[in-house]
Amino acid sequence: MTRHFLSLLDLSRDELYGIVRRATELKRMQHRGDIHTSLKGKNLGMVFEKSSTRTRVSFEVGMSQLGGHALFLSPRDTQLGRGEPIEDSARVLSRMLDIIMIRTFEQGKLECFAAHSRVPVINALTDKLHPCQLLADMQTYFEHRGDINGKAVAWIGDGNNMCHSYINAARQFGFHLNIACPEGYDPDQAILTAAGDRVSVIRDPLSAAGGADLIVTDVWASMGQEEEQVLRKRAFARYQVNDELMAQAADDALFFHCLPAHRDEEVTTSVIDTEGSVVWDEAENRLHSQKALMEFLLLGR
Numbered sequence: 001m002t003r004h005f006l007s008l009l010d011l012s013r014d015e016l017y018g019i020v021r022r023a024t025e026l027k028r029m030q031h032r033g034d035i036h037t038s039l040k041g042k043n044l045g046m047v048f049e050k051s052s053t054r055t056r057v058s059f060e061v062g063m064s065q066l067g068g069h070a071l072f073l074s075p076r077d078t079q080l081g082r083g084e085p086i087e088d089s090a091r092v093l094s095r096m097l098d099i100i101m102i103r104t105f106e107q108g109k110l111e112c113f114a115a116h117s118r119v120p121v122i123n124a125l126t127d128k129l130h131p132c133q134l135l136a137d138m139q140t141y142f143e144h145r146g147d148i149n150g151k152a153v154a155w156i157g158d159g160n161n162m163c164h165s166y167i168n169a170a171r172q173f174g175f176h177l178n179i180a181c182p183e184g185y186d187p188d189q190a191i192l193t194a195a196g197d198r199v200s201v202i203r204d205p206l207s208a209a210g211g212a213d214l215i216v217t218d219v220w221a222s223m224g225q226e227e228e229q230v231l232r233k234r235a236f237a238r239y240q241v242n243d244e245l246m247a248q249a250a251d252d253a254l255f256f257h258c259l260p261a262h263r264d265e266e267v268t269t270s271v272i273d274t275e276g277s278v279v280w281d282e283a284e285n286r287l288h289s290q291k292a293l294m295e296f297l298l299l300g301r
């Protein structure tokens, strides 16, 4: 059966832990200069309907390091952008490619593509979820502090795609998540409810951060919400991750941001550019964790 990675919930807890462990192993091998071509001859299609720096480069370089090849497919110059049905595109692409990653708007479009694909499909970000980022984030936490199981994580900001994937990660990796978001910017109710008492919505950002082992934020206006920027800047003003907020967290708390960041909006320069902020490791780990994910989906290990 073809396995897809459309959400963190598509894999078991053990499979996710296995990928995170393998990611650290692949990272060591890469840093040592080992040549490891487990995906030789495999072709990855990369469909991007939104911009990207990290996701594009990490998938393309990751596939090349594993001995395979990656193709960038933009709606601007494929028939996808001219209205060819998503089902037909999936049928055709999956007869030529071995694995496909998609960054798009609607989760439903990604699910439709996967339902008509013969090969594994990876969610490289939708409006709803960003599970690849969570693989890198979990790897980063494990490398700096060990297992995240039983730890306290605070999400400060928008109840967006990243927040939703943090909720799913709380279920799968067994940490508690406090979410501080302004009213009207809550995460999806169904995703929240399914997480039960793993997750609490706490309006006050300072309380949410209290004693946390990890503080995470993201931009206030995601891709596709550019016209709401001014409105959101006002709504989120109290939700900045700054020194006062970090002071509420545990002494050795880490700071994560999936990037790109807007300095002195959602996070101050004093927080993102100092010790405890491991955002560059987080970005690098996109490469290693996605290599582990592609090995898992293609080789079953």
Ligand code: CP
Binding pocket: 051, 052, 053, 054, 055, 056, 125, 133, 258, 259, 260
């Ligand atoms: N964090 C992340 O997905 O970055 P890009 O948008 O640059 O891919």
Ligand code: NVA
Binding pocket: 160, 161, 162, 218, 219, 221, 222, 223, 258, 259, 260
């Ligand atoms: N929430 C952000 C994440 C970018 C990686 C967005 O969707 O734009």
